[in-house]
Amino acid sequence: MVVIDLLPAERRARILEQTRAQGSVRVADLAQVLGVSEMTVRRDLDQLATDGELHKVHGGARLAAPGSASEEPGFxxxxxxxxxxxxxxxxxxxxxxxxxxxxxxxxxxxxxxxxxxxxxxxxxxxxxxxxxxxxxxxxxxxxxxxxxxxxxxxxxxxxxxxxxxxxxxxxxxxxxxxxxxxxxxxxxxxxxxxxxxxxxxxxxxxxxxxxxxxxxxxxxxxxxxxxxxxxxxxxxxxxxxxxxxxxxxxxxxxxxxxxxxx
The missing domain is CATH 3.40.50.1360 (Rossmann fold)
Structure with missing residues (x-):
């Protein structure tokens, strides 16, 4: 089912929830599920990455590796x-x-x-x-x-x-x-x-x-x-x-x- 008319904070919370559940997510899949453009999803991923909630990768995002010496958690x-x-x-x-x-x-x-x-x-x-x-x-x-x-x-x-x-x-x-x-x-x-x-x-x-x-x-x-x-x-x-x-x-x-x- 496609989810529409979510506030940005609600949309990012759903993205983070799905990333935690699956370990990684794809921009195209998120755009379809959330009912928004891929550009909007990329902006959400940028913000979540800035906040230290996940790491962006080509075509999507993944959770940070726990305990990594190079992981830099967001504020x-x-x-x-x-x-x-x-x-x-x-x-x-x-x-x-x-x-x-x-x-x-x-x-x-x-x-x-x-x-x-x-x-x-x-x-x-x-x-x-x-x-x-x-x-x-x-x-x-x-x-x-x-x-x-x-x-x-x-x-x-x-x-x-x-x-x-x-x-x-x-x-x-x-x-x-x-x-x-x-x-x-x-x-x-x-x-x-x-x-x-x-x-x-x-x-x-x-x-x-x-x-x-x-x-x-x-x-x-x-x-x-x-x-x-x-x-x-x-x-x-x-x-x-x-x-x-x-x-x-x-x-x-x-x-x-x-x-x-x-």
């Missing part, structure tokens, strides 16, 4: 995961900030939650490579402060990266760097699936007096394709109580302070 998909843990981590990390500080905040869903907490800090200077995080501070309740947003090319995870972002960072320095990560691991250190994002993250860490990694416990043991720093460069790790005791012992040997929050 919206990541933002729906482990919200309680991210909120707890964000509140604890925000307590490390004092009025008048300058901070780097890289792109990520946990750092996005942190940005919401930092809105209450007075006279805070925020440097970020995330347009979403920059927008959080547009109507901040605290007095003073400024936001510096790096330029660059936008990735699926909402990070601005590339030569322009690197040039912007070359002359900037901050009191604290808050770093969200794709994964952290004893051997691999901090990592991301995106090569250009790894470059910018490395510079964030190098140009800050103190480095704070904010990551829920599910990131432990995850290794992205590109490592950008060993654990030893991290001053503080803020994570949740889901982190195993065995991991805590190993991490405390390499990181100055490990904070586990409920």
């Amino acid at each position: 919206l998909r990541k933002s729906r995961l482990h919200q309680g843990q991210k909120s707890a981590v964000a509140k604890a990390a925000a307590a490390l900030v004092e009025p008048g500080m300058s901070v780097f905040v890289n792109s990520g869903t946990t750092t996005f939650a942190l940005a919401r907490e930092l809105r209450a800090v007075e006279d805070l200077t925020v440097v970020t490579n995330s347009p979403r995080i920059a927008q959080v501070f547009e109507d901040r309740p605290a007095a003073g402060g400024q936001v510096v947003m790096l330029g660059g090319v936008r990735t699926p995870s909402d990070a601005l990266v590339g030569p322009l972002a690197v040039r912007c960072l070359e002359t900037l320095h901050a009191d604290v760097c808050f770093m969200g990560v794709h994964g952290f691991d004893i051997e691999a250190g901090l990592s991301t699936p995106n090569m250009l994002e790894a470059q910018v993250n490395r510079m964030f860490l190098e140009h800050a007096n103190r480095s704070v990694v904010v990551a829920d416990a599910t990131k432990w043991g995850t290794v992205g394709l590109y490592g950008f720093a060993p654990l030893e460069v991290v001053d503080d790790l803020v994570t949740d109580t889901g982190l195993p005791e065995s991991a805590l012992n190993e991490l405390e040997e390499r990181i100055t302070r490990v904070h586990r929050v409920a």
Whole structure:
């Protein structure tokens, strides 16, 4: 049966449902089932790919391979995961900030939650490579402060990266760097699936007096394709109580302070 007159969000939800059920879908088949043009289906697939819900392939789309080191999940998909843990981590990390500080905040869903907490800090200077995080501070309740947003090319995870972002960072320095990560691991250190994002993250860490990694416990043991720093460069790790005791012992040997929050 042909489905017609669906809103774009409803149409994309059906596309995603069918992709999950079958593993992959074809543009021509979707157009027939949904009663829309193939061009409309391609636009829907473009949006779903940007959101990190699926991967486009020739003639259609497929689900992302689970656990792939090169998979780069989209911001919206990541933002729906482990919200309680991210909120707890964000509140604890925000307590490390004092009025008048300058901070780097890289792109990520946990750092996005942190940005919401930092809105209450007075006279805070925020440097970020995330347009979403920059927008959080547009109507901040605290007095003073400024936001510096790096330029660059936008990735699926909402990070601005590339030569322009690197040039912007070359002359900037901050009191604290808050770093969200794709994964952290004893051997691999901090990592991301995106090569250009790894470059910018490395510079964030190098140009800050103190480095704070904010990551829920599910990131432990995850290794992205590109490592950008060993654990030893991290001053503080803020994570949740889901982190195993065995991991805590190993991490405390390499990181100055490990904070586990409920």
